[in-house]
Amino acid sequence: MFNRLSEKLDNVMRNLKGMGKLSEKNIKDAMREIRLALLEADVNFKIVKNFVTEVEKRAIGQEVMKSLQPGQQVVKIVHEQLITLMDNTDTKIELQNNRLNKIMLVGLQGSGKTTACAKLANHFRKKNNLKPVLVACDVYRPAAIHQLEVLGKQLSVPVISDTEEKNIIKIADKAIEWTKKENIQLMIFDTAGRLHIDKDMMDEVKKLKDFIKPDYIFFVADAMTGQDAVNVAKEFNELLDFTGLILTKLDGDSRGGAALSIKAVTNKPVLFIGTGEKISDLESFYADRMASRILGMGDVLSLVEKAQEAINEEEAEKMAEKMKKNQFTFTDFLSQLQQIKKLGPLDQILKMIPGMNQAAMKNVKIEDSQIKKVEAIIRSMTIKEREKPNIINGSRRIRISKGSGTTVQDVNRLLKQFEDMKKMMKKMTSSKALKNMKLPF
Numbered sequence: 001m002f003n004r005l006s007e008k009l010d011n012v013m014r015n016l017k018g019m020g021k022l023s024e025k026n027i028k029d030a031m032r033e034i035r036l037a038l039l040e041a042d043v044n045f046k047i048v049k050n051f052v053t054e055v056e057k058r059a060i061g062q063e064v065m066k067s068l069q070p071g072q073q074v075v076k077i078v079h080e081q082l083i084t085l086m087d088n089t090d091t092k093i094e095l096q097n098n099r100l101n102k103i104m105l106v107g108l109q110g111s112g113k114t115t116a117c118a119k120l121a122n123h124f125r126k127k128n129n130l131k132p133v134l135v136a137c138d139v140y141r142p143a144a145i146h147q148l149e150v151l152g153k154q155l156s157v158p159v160i161s162d163t164e165e166k167n168i169i170k171i172a173d174k175a176i177e178w179t180k181k182e183n184i185q186l187m188i189f190d191t192a193g194r195l196h197i198d199k200d201m202m203d204e205v206k207k208l209k210d211f212i213k214p215d216y217i218f219f220v221a222d223a224m225t226g227q228d229a230v231n232v233a234k235e236f237n238e239l240l241d242f243t244g245l246i247l248t249k250l251d252g253d254s255r256g257g258a259a260l261s262i263k264a265v266t267n268k269p270v271l272f273i274g275t276g277e278k279i280s281d282l283e284s285f286y287a288d289r290m291a292s293r294i295l296g297m298g299d300v301l302s303l304v305e306k307a308q309e310a311i312n313e314e315e316a317e318k319m320a321e322k323m324k325k326n327q328f329t330f331t332d333f334l335s336q337l338q339q340i341k342k343l344g345p346l347d348q349i350l351k352m353i354p355g356m357n358q359a360a361m362k363n364v365k366i367e368d369s370q371i372k373k374v375e376a377i378i379r380s381m382t383i384k385e386r387e388k389p390n391i392i393n394g395s396r397r398i399r400i401s402k403g404s405g406t407t408v409q410d411v412n413r414l415l416k417q418f419e420d421m422k423k424m425m426k427k428m429t430s431s432k433a434l435k436n437m438k439l440p441f
Contacts, residue, residue, distance in 0.1 A: 042257030088269030
């Protein structure tokens with residue numbers, strides 16, 4: 001996410017940090033580069049003007065010009081201004097487990113509302129231990145109802161729908177009555193979208209809001225649409241006074257303008273971001289963490305949270321013990337790979353590590369196909385071969401390569417790298433050793 005913007009800002013920041021002293025001209029030149037980077041990222045031009053003016057005013061002040069590390073001070077100021085631009089600390093989502101909570105999702109067709117409903121149900125079930133139900137109020141698009149039912153089945157979450165009923169108030173009323181008997185704590189309403197804003201659509205969502213009286217309304221916006229998403233959000237907010245936004249498709253080639261502009265234009269913050277197609281690919285949005293990611297500073301807190309959710313702590317301790325005793329096998333490695341994949345795309349995970357900025361990541365290519373190749377090779381081994389790789393002779397290597405659809409060279413490379421990794425793990429006693437460790441993909 002924000003790859004192009006992050007790369008451009010990273011270059012500006014590195015140039016500033018490399019200067020021993022800063023002149024007013026140096027700062028103005030840097031501000032011009034920042035202005036261009038933000039405009040290219042499709043940030044609203046008024047917001048860009050205000051942002052750059054504020055950063056320049058502070059950067060030319062005494063706190064920078066008289067500092068021992070002026071470049072670092074400018075980076076700090078840019079970081080703080082980015083946080084201010086996206087700040088959402090005033091908005092808290094507090095759901096109660098002793099009553100029925102209602103959430104309504106709105107937005108244009110194609111923004112990802114239906115998938116966002118399922119992601120929210122999964123999120124709040126895990127985080128708040130709530131029992132959710134999904135309500136299909138998009139009566140104009142049968143595919144949306146079917147999609148919600150499929151997603152609900154995947155999650156084992158009930159879906160209330162009625163393909164014959166076109167009155168969404170009746171559907172909502174039926175759903176609310178049903179929840180009273182089922183001890184449901186969270187209702188998530190999926191609403192109809194259009195390809196553009198029209199009066200009928202807006203009247204309908206307004207009537208639904210007045211009827212169900214939701215605790216929270218989330219506007220779902222496609223980050224790929226940039227300023228168009230901001231303009232649509234503004235119109236929806238004027239009618240519905242929504243709580244905040246879910247910004248979807250941030251894993252794609254989004255320029256970032258919507259995330260950086262929406263708060264300033266609507267005075268409503270981004271609360272969640274969609275980072276992939278999986279049900280689990282939904283993150284709470286933190287302005288400070290996102291500002292750090294944009295500036296290539298990493299995001300350790302989000303990385304730790306992802307790891308805690310995806311990795312079994314007890315299993316990890318067993319693996320660590322096996323590594324110490326040099327008993328780590330390909331079966332163990334395959335298990336670890338499955339857990340690592342739950343964290344998300346590896347290139348995105350690496351960018352959360354401080355220092356792994358755009359420049360550092362430029363030549364690092366970690367594709368899903370490489371991981372799948374490793375998995376295929378291991379799955380083509382017998383149980384005995386996984387436990388004792390030293391028995392894998394020439395004929396076994398040919399069989400494994402054919403079974404996995406890879407080459408003998410691929411198999412040889414994995415076996416060698418696995419042995420090197422085991423030796424490194426055994427010797428590893430410092431972070432220095434960790435830095436030299438190479439994963440076999």
